[in-house]
Amino acid sequence: MVPARRLVLAYLWTAFTVFAAAVVLGVWQMWVRSPIAAPFSTPDNYYLSVTAHGTAMAYVLTTFFIMGFGYYAAETALDQKVPGPRWAWVAYALGVIGVVMAIVTIFAGRASVLYTFYPPLTASVFYYLGLVLVVVGSWIWCVQMIAAMALWKRANPGKPVPLAMFATVSNAMLWLWTTAGVAVELLFIVIPAALGLTETVDVGLTRTLFSWTLHAIVYFWLIPAYIAFYTMAPRAAGGRLYSDTMGRLSFVLFLVCSLPVGMHHLFMDPEHSSGFKFVQMSLTVLVTVPTLLTIFTIPASLEIAGRMRGGTGLFGWIGALPWREPMVLATGLAFVMLWFGGGGGLINMSYAMNAMVHNTSWVTAHFHLIFGGTVVIMYFAIAYEIWPHLTGRAPVSPRGQCAQLWLWAIGMMVMTVPWHWLGLEGQWRRVAHFDYADPAIAGWAPWVDASVVGGVILLVSAAMFVANLLAFYADATVALRPVPPQRYAIAAHPPARVPAMFNGFGMWNVVVLVLMLCAYGYPIAQSFILPAPQANVHRMSGAS
Amino acid sequence: MAMDRLGRTWRLRVGATLVVFLAVMAALGFVIIPVIEGRQAGLDPFTAICRAFGIGTPGTAAAVTAPARPETHVAWTAPTFAALAAADKTAGATAAQAACVACHAADGTSPDPAVPHMAGQSAFAIFKELRDYKDGARVNDTMSPIAQSLDDKEMADVAAYYASLKPAGLDASHPSPAGPEIEAIALRGDPSRTLPPCAACHAAGAGGPLETPVLTGQSPAYVESQLQAFAKGERHNDTFMGMRAIAAKLTPREMALLGAYYATPR
Numbered sequence: 001m002v003p004a005r006r007l008v009l010a011y012l013w014t015a016f017t018v019f020a021a022a023v024v025l026g027v028w029q030m031w032v033r034s035p036i037a038a039p040f041s042t043p044d045n046y047y048l049s050v051t052a053h054g055t056a057m058a059y060v061l062t063t064f065f066i067m068g069f070g071y072y073a074a075e076t077a078l079d080q081k082v083p084g085p086r087w088a089w090v091a092y093a094l095g096v097i098g099v100v101m102a103i104v105t106i107f108a109g110r111a112s113v114l115y116t117f118y119p120p121l122t123a124s125v126f127y128y129l130g131l132v133l134v135v136v137g138s139w140i141w142c143v144q145m146i147a148a149m150a151l152w153k154r155a156n157p158g159k160p161v162p163l164a165m166f167a168t169v170s171n172a173m174l175w176l177w178t179t180a181g182v183a184v185e186l187l188f189i190v191i192p193a194a195l196g197l198t199e200t201v202d203v204g205l206t207r208t209l210f211s212w213t214l215h216a217i218v219y220f221w222l223i224p225a226y227i228a229f230y231t232m233a234p235r236a237a238g239g240r241l242y243s244d245t246m247g248r249l250s251f252v253l254f255l256v257c258s259l260p261v262g263m264h265h266l267f268m269d270p271e272h273s274s275g276f277k278f279v280q281m282s283l284t285v286l287v288t289v290p291t292l293l294t295i296f297t298i299p300a301s302l303e304i305a306g307r308m309r310g311g312t313g314l315f316g317w318i319g320a321l322p323w324r325e326p327m328v329l330a331t332g333l334a335f336v337m338l339w340f341g342g343g344g345g346l347i348n349m350s351y352a353m354n355a356m357v358h359n360t361s362w363v364t365a366h367f368h369l370i371f372g373g374t375v376v377i378m379y380f381a382i383a384y385e386i387w388p389h390l391t392g393r394a395p396v397s398p399r400g401q402c403a404q405l406w407l408w409a410i411g412m413m414v415m416t417v418p419w420h421w422l423g424l425e426g427q428w429r430r431v432a433h434f435d436y437a438d439p440a441i442a443g444w445a446p447w448v449d450a451s452v453v454g455g456v457i458l459l460v461s462a463a464m465f466v467a468n469l470l471a472f473y474a475d476a477t478v479a480l481r482p483v484p485p486q487r488y489a490i491a492a493h494p495p496a497r498v499p500a501m502f503n504g505f506g507m508w509n510v511v512v513l514v515l516m517l518c519a520y521g522y523p524i525a526q527s528f529i530l531p532a533p534q535a536n537v538h539r540m541s542g543a544s
Numbered sequence: 545m546a547m548d549r550l551g552r553t554w555r556l557r558v559g560a561t562l563v564v565f566l567a568v569m570a571a572l573g574f575v576i577i578p579v580i581e582g583r584q585a586g587l588d589p590f591t592a593i594c595r596a597f598g599i600g601t602p603g604t605a606a607a608v609t610a611p612a613r614p615e616t617h618v619a620w621t622a623p624t625f626a627a628l629a630a631a632d633k634t635a636g637a638t639a640a641q642a643a644c645v646a647c648h649a650a651d652g653t654s655p656d657p658a659v660p661h662m663a664g665q666s667a668f669a670i671f672k673e674l675r676d677y678k679d680g681a682r683v684n685d686t687m688s689p690i691a692q693s694l695d696d697k698e699m700a701d702v703a704a705y706y707a708s709l710k711p712a713g714l715d716a717s718h719p720s721p722a723g724p725e726i727e728a729i730a731l732r733g734d735p736s737r738t739l740p741p742c743a744a745c746h747a748a749g750a751g752g753p754l755e756t757p758v759l760t761g762q763s764p765a766y767v768e769s770q771l772q773a774f775a776k777g778e779r780h781n782d783t784f785m786g787m788r789a790i791a792a793k794l795t796p797r798e799m800a801l802l803g804a805y806y807a808t809p810r
Contacts, residue, residue: 035738273598278573282565436738439786442793445738499551507555511562518566526598 002486003081004071005390007088011068012383012390014096015061016466019376022056023462025049027455030415034452035436035445046432047112054115055106055131057372060099062221063134065379067091067141069224070168072386074148076486077164077231080155083147091137098133101126114430117182117190117210119201120538125194128186135179142172153503160498163247164231164488170251171223173505177259177512178220181212193540204271204536205527211262212520219258219287221371225378226250229298229331232385234489236327239305244491246297248502253290256511260519261287267354271536276523277351283519284349291342298331304492326401330381333409334374340413341369344420359430362423365416372458373412377405380465388483391472401468407461415454418447616781617679618672620754627700628667636705639698643690644706653712657765664711669757670703673781681781711761720808722801729798730805737793742802745786753783764803771799 002008031038032046074082082088104126105111111123149161149169161169185206192198230247234240241247263280266272306317323329344366347353357363384401388394395401422444427434436445501507574596582592594600618624641650644662648654652663662670676682677691678699694702728734733741745752746759759767773779774791782788791799 273596275570275574275578275596276598278577278596279566279569282569282573286565437733437735437740439740439789440784442738442740442789443785497547499547499554501551501554501558507558511558514562515566522597 002072002075002389004075004085004088007082007085007092008068008072008386009390010092011064011071014092014099015064015068016383016469018056018064018099019061020462020466022053022061023459025053025056027452027459029053030448030452030455032432033434034448035434036449036452041433043432044109044112047114048106048109050430051112051115052103052106055102058115058217058221059102059131059134061376061379063138064095066171066220066224067095067138069227069382069386070141070145070172072390072486073164073168073227074145076389077162077168077488078148078152080148080152083144083151087140087144091140094133094137094140098130098137101130101133103130105130116214117185117206119190119193119203119206120540122190122194122540125191128191128194132183132186132191135183138175139179142176145169145172158497160244160495161503162488163241163244163491164227166248166503167223167227167230167251170255170505171220173509174216174223174255174258175220177255177516178213178216181209181262185209185213196540199540200537201540202527202532202536203538204269204532205524207266207269208263208271208520208523208527211265212259213262214265215262215284216258218367218371219254222375223251223254224382225334225375226254226294228327228378228382228385229294229334231488232327232382233298233331234301234305235487236325236331236385237302237305237321239301239303239308239489241489241491242297242300242304244493244495245498245502246293247491248498250290250293250297252502252505252508253286253293255505255508256515257283257286257289259512260515261349263519263523264349264351264354267351268358270533271527272523276519280519281349281351283515288342288346291338295335295338298335301489301492302328302331324398324402326384326398326405327381329402330377330405333405334377337369337373337377337409337412340416341366341374345370357423359428360423361419361427361429364429365419365423368419369412369416373409373416377408377412380405380408383465383469386486387469387472389486392483393472394483395468395471400464400471404461404464404468407457407464411454411457411461413454414457415451418451418454422447422451615783615785616672616676616681618675618755620668627696628671628703631667631697631700631704633701633705633708635698636701636703639694640702640705643694644702647686648706652706652709654763657763658769660763660766661712661761662706663709664761665706665758666756667700667703667707668754670706671699672755673757674699674703676781682779711758714761714809715807716809718808720804720810722805722808726798726801726805727810729794730802734793739790739793752786755783759806762803762806764800764807767803767806768799771802772796775799 028038028040029046029049032041032049071082071088074080102111105124106127108124111127113121113123113127117128145168149165152165153159153161160166189198189201189206189209193201230241230250234242261280261284263272263277264284267277267281302321303317306320309317309320309322311317311320321328321332323332344362347357348363348366380401384398423429425444425447427441427444427448434441434444434448436442436448575593578592578596579589582589582595585592587595591600640648647656647659648662652665653661673682674691674694675696677684677687678694680688682688691699729739730742733739733744742759745756770779771787771791771794774782774787775794777788780788794802
């Protein structure tokens with residue numbers, strides 16, 4: 001059993017409880033936007049719900065899951081206790097207080113700002129302070145992860161840090177870099193404005209600072225899924241990881257490439273010149289590299305497993321894989337969704353094509369498919385993988401878990417394929433109501449209806465997920481059987497030693513610094529050098 | 545030792561890759577693309593590079609003309625209104641004598657049920673359809689060549705002429721076959737199909753877009769055939785796909801009965 005199991009369970013249950021509530025809101029939002037009459041449908045309720053759904057899914061589910069899983073990985077991969085366990089509970093308490101502050105403010109109707117921080121839309125200061133507490137808590141976690149790896153390296157000189165932990169620390173590094181942008185935006189601009197201390201805001205600068213955070217944050221959410229791809233799926237399939245080095249390279253590249261790219265969210269913004277947009281677009285292209293490496297390495301690892309299980313021929317190994325294993329099934333389904341979501345992402349990041357899909361349902365579809373699909377289905381699979389180690393119990397059959405994963409993937413595809421199409425047709429995102437009797441948009445109605453069906457399937461799957469986790473506790477009589485300690489996938493050629501640059505992050509942080517200076521240096525500095533164009537300076541409504 | 549050497553090699557490779565990548569992208573983003581594109585916009589290379597960095601005042605870019613392919617080329621602009629206002633219906637009568645009356649008759653009430661009545665039709669509608677035939681936005685074996693032989697002035701004159709004629713009376717010889725459900729579609733639509741009412745645009749008085757034709761008294765067979773053509777997309781000169789989206793939701797029976805509905809008194 002894991003020493004920090006109560007801690008990890010507290011984090012993960014918080015994450016999944018908030019997740020389950022937010023799924024209900026998500027389905028209601030789709031219902032409101034559909035031609036079918038929905039209850040409580042007012043624009044105010046819709047924007048309140050979008051804020052709550054986004055805050056819950058993007059900030060609470062992710063941060064709590066990643067922190068909980070990080071503590072778990074730190075203990076199981078390094079086989080040592082988390083340094084400063086009390087601090088982990090302090091971080092948890094800060095997070096919970098912060099979440100309660102934010103949620104109460106949202107449901108009081110004082111923070112309907114759609115969970116993105118784009119002034120002059122300004123929430124009550126309690127919403128921002130709540131999220132700041134969550135982030136401060138997560139910084140404690142970052143320090144603990146970095147310290148855990150440093151302590152282990154000191155105790156094991158010259159040995160390669162286990163990949164699961166190396167990846168977790170890469171994510172902690174990434175998170176520290178990522179949150180810098182939004183922290184500056186909130187502490188120096190948005191919170192003073194929400195308090196009524198400032199009268200105007202340069203929205204060009206705030207949008208730029210938020211873009212600093214906005215793209216790398218999605219890789220913070222994504223990396224646990226990749227940790228499962230590299231360190232759990234090959235073992236669950238009964239094989240070995242094709243290449244440990246490829247894993248290290250991928251996680252390092254995520255750290256390096258996901259940061260200097262946020263301006264692709266601002267392609268349609270006037271405050272930046274085309275040159276910097278072009279440079280950041282080019283850097284965005286590089287983010288595909290670690291994913292492409294993974295798309296090669298993980299199927300190669302699964303091929304090893306499939307062939308060891310007797311699969312032959314060009315594709316025979318695919319059928320030979322143990323698809324009834326939740327981790328293997330989730331990996332397969334995640335890759336299918338990654339294929340479509342990644343393709344859509346390539347269109348989003350292309351400077352010219354972005355104009356076509358900007359602010360349409362296409363964008364919503366893209367990030368639901370990648371995050372809600374690929375990432376969250378791996379969160380489920382990780383939960384199913386580690387819950388036996390946290391509770392000392394295992395289900396008799398994984399059938400219910402597999403059914404849940406299938407439904408999630410099907411629901412996500414049924415929901416997001418119509419959204420992509422609607423985006424191409426020009427359907428706006430973040431709009432509370434559509435009059436489908438208007439002939440100009442009447443043709444959208446069947447597509448929207450179809451996506452609601454997908455949402456309902458997702459709701460069923462989410463309920464099944466919670467039931468599957470509760471089954472660990474309910475079926476105590478049948479499920480008690482010895483659970484072996486958590487083991488991670490072994491590489492086909494386990495590394496005896498690795499170069500220092502693949503065993504730590506010193507040099508990579510320098511690379512990130514250089515790239516960030518090139519990509520964001522002048523675009524941020526111009527706000528201080530040149531007088532802001534009048535169109536960029538907005539009056540604040542003051543305290544609310 | 546081997547690991548240290550490997551580490552140094554990798555550091556060099558990473559540094560070199562980074563420098564080369566950034567240099568190439570900066571050259572493309574700040575110099576090559578802005579200079580080439582700036583040439584089309586009439587910018588000198590120095591200004592183009594400065595603007596790629598976000599420095600300097602916006603210049604006057606040459607207008608970029610991208611060919612648009614609208615459903616129709618008719619725009620309700622001041623010149624169009626002026627042309628229609630200046631139309632001469634006497635000249636229109638003469639032009640119609642040469643080009644139209646063979647099918648649409650001199651009084652604008654066609655004997656052939658497949659041919660629409662023109663008497664009392666909106667001049668805007670007639671003008672717009674003639675222009676669409678001429679431009680190829682609407683296609684008909686008979687009408688397209690005729691419209692191509694007319695100029696804008698003649699179209700406006702013909703439109704004014706037929707608009708000035710007294711419309712044919714409604715056919716009161718037998719009760720309308722259209723029941724209350726057809727009247728409901730015409731007047732209230734069908735929300736369950738997100739079908740707006742016909743009357744939302746084809747109102748007796750002011751209604752939808754300017755070019756909306758008058759339906760009351762129109763030939764039932766013609767109305768039905770046009771609804772079918774919209775539903776199949778064979779006719780596609782409706783702005784924003786309005787009629788195509790609506791007609792696609794109607795059943796063939798409803799199309800026929802809607803034609804009858806507008807041809808009989810109610």
